[in-house]
Amino acid sequence: MRLAAVLFTLVASSALAQGTPSAPARPADAKAAPAKPADARPTEAAAPEGKPGATSTVIVRCTDDCTVKLDGKGGVRQATNSWEFKDVAPGQRRVEANGGFLNRPLYSGFADIPGGMKVTAQIDSNKRLTITERVPLGQEPVAKPVSGAPSVLSVRCPKQCSVSIDGLRKGAANSQLVVVRDVPPGDHDVEVKFVLGSKAVRTKLTIPASSEVFATATEGGISITNSKPLAK
Structure with a gap:
């Protein structure tokens, strides 16, 4: 009887051990997985804001x-x-x-x-x-006055075009070379519109005083290629 009780105890202990497997041991040098960083998105520049309701x-x-x-x-x-x-x-x-x-x-x-x-x-x-x-309002840039005699701006296009300076059409229209005279020195908004198609390019050009300025306009943009003092 005593031997039978011992055998019964051993069988029960083995069954209990097989039913509850122990968790695998974690290596001592294992490290926790790093948390995934949040998506980094570029910060967009805030649009200028006025005063709602103000004139x-x-x-x-x-x-x-x-x-x-x-x-x-x-x-x-x-x-x-x-x-x-x-x-x-x-x-x-x-x-x-x-x-x-x-x-x-x-x-x-x-x-x-x-x-x-x-x-x-x-x-x-x-x-x-x-x-x-x-x-x-109140944050408008103040234009610095520029002194000096007016200049001549010559704009060459690969095809017929028209030229506007500060929003006003200048020179002969529908030509590949538009010459604009009496341009005051300083910064000017220049727009070139190509006759064949609705494509237009715009940029700001700095015109020196008493100079003849040469620029080239393509559908990729407008750039100054040369300038020289006006002949007296």
């Missing part, structure tokens, strides 16, 4: 001489192709422009004006209005 200043430019009205009201003429409107309420504002040959309609539509901003809009030859710049 804005709006500049409207045309490619030709023009007259512009905003919500049926006239503004202050800055140049033959540029008009300024102050204290403009934010929201959808109606813009109407006439000018060029026979004072034809250049644009009629709406522009979305944000609050507390200085907004610059450009009307192109295809009767489209594009907002080209928005700067919070």
Whole structure:
């Protein structure tokens, strides 16, 4: 009887051990898997913000001489192709422009004006209005006055093109070489539009005083290739 009890105890202990396997031992030098880093995404520059509900200043430019009205009201003429409107309420504002040959309609539509901003809009030859710049009021860059005699800018294109400086069309249109005279020294926004197709390129060129400046325009951009003092 005693032998039978011992055998029964041994069998029970073996069965219990087989039913609960022990966990494998963890190596002493094993390290925990590092946590996966969060996706790193580039930080986008925040768009300029004005003051919601505040009035804005709006500049409207045309490619030709023009007259512009905003919500049926006239503004202050800055140049033959540029008009300024102050204290403009934010929201959808109606813009109407006439000018060029026979004072034809250049644009009629709406522009979305944000609050507390200085907004610059450009009307192109295809009767489209594009907002080209928005700067919070009070943060407008102050242009440094540049002294000196005006210069001549010659723009060469691989095919027929037209040239606009600061939003105003200049020189002979539909030519591969456009010569613009009496360009004041300083920074100017230059746009070249190719006649065959709607492709246009834009850049800012710094024009020295009393110089003849040569530039080349392609569909890839505009660049100055040479400059020399004007002959006296």
